[in-house]
Amino acid sequence: MKKLYLLEDAIISPLGFSTKENIQAIREGKSGLKLQKPKFTENQFFAGIIDEILLNRAFSEIGSIEKFTKLEKMILLAVKQVLDKNKNLDLSETALILTTTKGNIDLLKEPGDFPESRLKLSELGKVVANFFVFKQTPIILSNACISGGLGLAVARRLGNSGIFKNAIVVGADLVSDFVISGFNSFQALSPEACKPFSKERDGISLGEAAAAMLVSFDQPQNSANISLIGDASANDANHISGPSRTGEGLYKSIQKALKEASISAEKVGFLSAHGTATVYNDEMESIAFHRSGLQEVPIHSLKGFYGHTLGASALLESIITKHSMLNNELFASKNFGELGVSKSLNIIQSNKHKEIYYALKTASGFGGCNLALVFKAEKE
Amino acid sequence: MSNQFHIQDWVKIKNGEIFNSGKLIFESTEKELTLFLKECYEFLEIKYPKFHKMDGLSKLGILGSEIIFRKNKSTKDTALVISNNASSLENDKQFQESTKTFASPALFVYTLPNIVLGEISIKYKLQSENAFFISEDFNAGLLKDYSESLLSSEKTSSVLCGWLDLQNGEYDVFLCLVSKEKNIPFSEESLKKLYCAENDKPTHRT
Numbered sequence: 001m002k003k004l005y006l007l008e009d010a011i012i013s014p015l016g017f018s019t020k021e022n023i024q025a026i027r028e029g030k031s032g033l034k035l036q037k038p039k040f041t042e043n044q045f046f047a048g049i050i051d052e053i054l055l056n057r058a059f060s061e062i063g064s065i066e067k068f069t070k071l072e073k074m075i076l077l078a079v080k081q082v083l084d085k086n087k088n089l090d091l092s093e094t095a096l097i098l099t100t101t102k103g104n105i106d107l108l109k110e111p112g113d114f115p116e117s118r119l120k121l122s123e124l125g126k127v128v129a130n131f132f133v134f135k136q137t138p139i140i141l142s143n144a145c146i147s148g149g150l151g152l153a154v155a156r157r158l159g160n161s162g163i164f165k166n167a168i169v170v171g172a173d174l175v176s177d178f179v180i181s182g183f184n185s186f187q188a189l190s191p192e193a194c195k196p197f198s199k200e201r202d203g204i205s206l207g208e209a210a211a212a213m214l215v216s217f218d219q220p221q222n223s224a225n226i227s228l229i230g231d232a233s234a235n236d237a238n239h240i241s242g243p244s245r246t247g248e249g250l251y252k253s254i255q256k257a258l259k260e261a262s263i264s265a266e267k268v269g270f271l272s273a274h275g276t277a278t279v280y281n282d283e284m285e286s287i288a289f290h291r292s293g294l295q296e297v298p299i300h301s302l303k304g305f306y307g308h309t310l311g312a313s314a315l316l317e318s319i320i321t322k323h324s325m326l327n328n329e330l331f332a333s334k335n336f337g338e339l340g341v342s343k344s345l346n347i348i349q350s351n352k353h354k355e356i357y358y359a360l361k362t363a364s365g366f367g368g369c370n371l372a373l374v375f376k377a378e379k380e
Numbered sequence: 381m382s383n384q385f386h387i388q389d390w391v392k393i394k395n396g397e398i399f400n401s402g403k404l405i406f407e408s409t410e411k412e413l414t415l416f417l418k419e420c421y422e423f424l425e426i427k428y429p430k431f432h433k434m435d436g437l438s439k440l441g442i443l444g445s446e447i448i449f450r451k452n453k454s455t456k457d458t459a460l461v462i463s464n465n466a467s468s469l470e471n472d473k474q475f476q477e478s479t480k481t482f483a484s485p486a487l488f489v490y491t492l493p494n495i496v497l498g499e500i501s502i503k504y505k506l507q508s509e510n511a512f513f514i515s516e517d518f519n520a521g522l523l524k525d526y527s528e529s530l531l532s533s534e535k536t537s538s539v540l541c542g543w544l545d546l547q548n549g550e551y552d553v554f555l556c557l558v559s560k561e562k563n564i565p566f567s568e569e570s571l572k573k574l575y576c577a578e579n580d581k582p583t584h585r586t
Contacts, residue, residue: 101492120466142467182475183488234509252507366489
């Protein structure tokens with residue numbers, strides 16, 4: 001299968017309204033997670049929520065703030081940034097791949113002036129496509145917490161046969177009352193900012209973000225570039241809401257992705273984990289990484305910066321991985337204390353300079369789905 | 381390349397009827413969804429107690445898969461490529477309703493469309509590629525292109541693909557098994573033809 005080049009990208013999150021701002025915040029160790037007052041949960045919790053005043057201020061430069069939902073504004077801002085830097089992009093040859101778990105689910109409780117149909121993910125796709133006049137029908141993917149990363153794999157798989165040359169992949173989700181009450185009912189929300197892979201970890205923090213990335217089969221002119229060279233997903237076939245005890249699906253995904261990339265585990269210079277900070281998820285990941293011979297590879301989870309941004313997370317984290325590879329810098333895994341999983345891992349504890357040629361991004365989600373992506377850096 | 385793969389078998393569940401490879405195998409006048417699903421379950425003699433705790437979308441997925449996989453053996457790598465219009469909205473509304481009193485974790489777990497892929501994977505022991513797409517109408521082109529890319533790149537040797545929609549108690553299920561085994565050539569046209577064959581209207585709309 002052909003290489004898929006990762007080109008322009010944008011992140012709209014509590015850490016900033018551009019990839020540059022987001023990376024600077026991560027470099028400085030700033031987190032977007034803030035203490036939230038309990039509304040309908042009994043306990044306090046932390047979440048990374050985008051300030052609506054700041055969002056509206058930014059959005060008012062490109063559109064009318066009343067006409068779009070919060071999630072739509074986040075997505076439109078992200079896609080606009082990518083398109084603005086690629087003015088010559090032919091939108092008739094560019095696919096729009098939109099990934100989300102819950103889309104505009106907040107409208108279910110508070111529809112405001114929006115019609116009921118706006119809840120539908122196909123409507124969300126239309127809103128985005130119409131705003132920028134994409135010619136092709138948007139491809140919408142909703143595959144739990146691997147959605148954003150799977151979007152990159154879908155772009156590569158569909159584009160490989162020549163249906164399109166370029167695609168804009170978008171991943172976005174909100175911190176809605178819907179997901180807060182859901183994760184709270186699971187008793188999965190940590191009362192503190194989440195602590196991936198740590199001994200004291202006790203659940204997730206939720207976050208919201210929109211991430212967008214232009215991907216292409218045409219090799220860019222830049223002297224350095226990053227491409228997707230291996231991708232695989234596999235279901236655990238074990239439990240719909242709990243991770244496999246043996247990490248089977250994740251292990252399988254990693255093996256298949258490495259095989260497709262024709263590299264061995266020793267070649268992987270950096271691993272961007274899912275690391276949600278639930279007791280079972282992080283333990284499962286440590287087992288799968290160990291089985292894959294990845295225990296020495298520098299690894300981090302970005303959930304301490306963003307919280308779990310659900311459908312956006314694996315794309316957002318792939319974007320950060322891309323820039324880590326281009327800038328030769330590894331970012332510390334925020335809120336890490338003492339290792340709290342049964343298998344040893346090489347958690348990045350402080351920012352470091354390192355040449356990375358191959359990186360692995362993994363994600364897992366409800367429904368037992370798992371994903372592994374292998375990225376390659378070509379440098380002069 | 382498109383003639384390389386074939387539709388081996390297919391199933392359609394809509395308006396109280398189940399068709400398998402064009403043949404009517406079950407019909408019912410039961411209008412209530414839960415009761416209709418139970419009738420189908422009993423007709424197929426599935427014996428899978430987990431079925432009863434599932435949401436409607438997952439139950440429909442299990443019923444459709446059972447009809448296909450009873451006749452055609454699945455392998456561990458049989459991929460699942462399913463799409464619909466309503467995502468998990470039917471169950472989302474029930475979960476939202478539960479939050480007024482006590483948010484139900486049993487409902488929350490089904491508030492994602494791909495959970496049905498997890499349920500099918502558990503029942504038939506598939507540790508395979510999964511993708512759940514959302515489109516306004518039955519998008520034969522996308523299903524064909526994506527399934528074919530998985531098959532051509534040898535990420536899998538067979539794909540269960542189709543449409544699995546549930547909204548306002550109305551269901552529309554069309555699943556087909558695609559592999560190299562010769563039968564109906566796998567193409568956008570044949571998918572459309574089979575999907576529309578027993579339909580009075582091309583697709584459900586609200």
